[in-house]
Amino acid sequence: MKKLNGKWAFVTGSSRGIGQQIAKGLANHGCNIILHGRKMENTKETIELLKQYDVEVDAVGGELTSQEDIRKIIDYINSKYQIDILYNNAGIQNKYEDIFNHGTDVWQQVFHINLFSLSEFCNAFAPKMKERGYGRIINLSSGIRDIPQMAPYSASKAAVDKYTQDLAFELKDTNVLVNYIDPGWLRTDLGGEWAPNDVTTVLPGILVPALLEDNGPSGQGFSAQDFKETE
Secondary structure (H helix, E strand, O other): OOOOOEEEEEEEEOHHHHHHHHHHHHOOOOOEEEEEEHHHHHHHHHHHHHHHHHOOOOEOOOOOOOOOHHHHHHHHHHHOOOEEEEOOOOOOOOOOOOOOHHOOHHHHHHHHHHHHHHHHHHHHHHHHHHHHEEEEEEEEEEOOOOOHHHHHHHHHHHHHHHHHHHHHHHOOOEEEEEEEEOOOOOOOOOOOOOOEOOOHHHHHHHHHHHHHHOOOOOOOOOEEEOOOOOO
């Protein structure tokens, strides 16, 4: 598969879980990484993990419900780096409860992190990718359905899918490929301890949209578990 030597990727929510696996996989392909956590110190574990790879690593911290924090992250990255690959991985779930109990505050918090911050990062980096004629944007989706107790979360992910398709159409024929991927039900902070798949099973599938050849598919959905390595 295509190597990513010399390229830079920004991975939101990469202090642990799926984001950490994404960072590890990209680094294994020679990609330099900018990590993100709610607080800078949260990225220390992933920074240590990436020392085994011959890549450059930086990190940013910030709450994705805060416009000020998002702006600071964007300004810092744009002042130092050229982003080739964007993984919008950070996300939250709502509390599992009756659909009629989800107040506006719950919907706003979930959409702020799962959709609004994602669009802010796309707005910041996609135009620059377009100018250079290269970019890969990967938005984390979900296969969740028919669970009304999780309506805010599932609705936010449906919105991510539609936004991804629209952005891909906007960037058609620019070699900025925009796709979404369902990592599967994993044993993470979000997925819970009863999930059937270990977080490591997102590799190598989670990397497929980042490794697409030039002018490859865009506006499409992938499932990381379709590429799960078998023993």
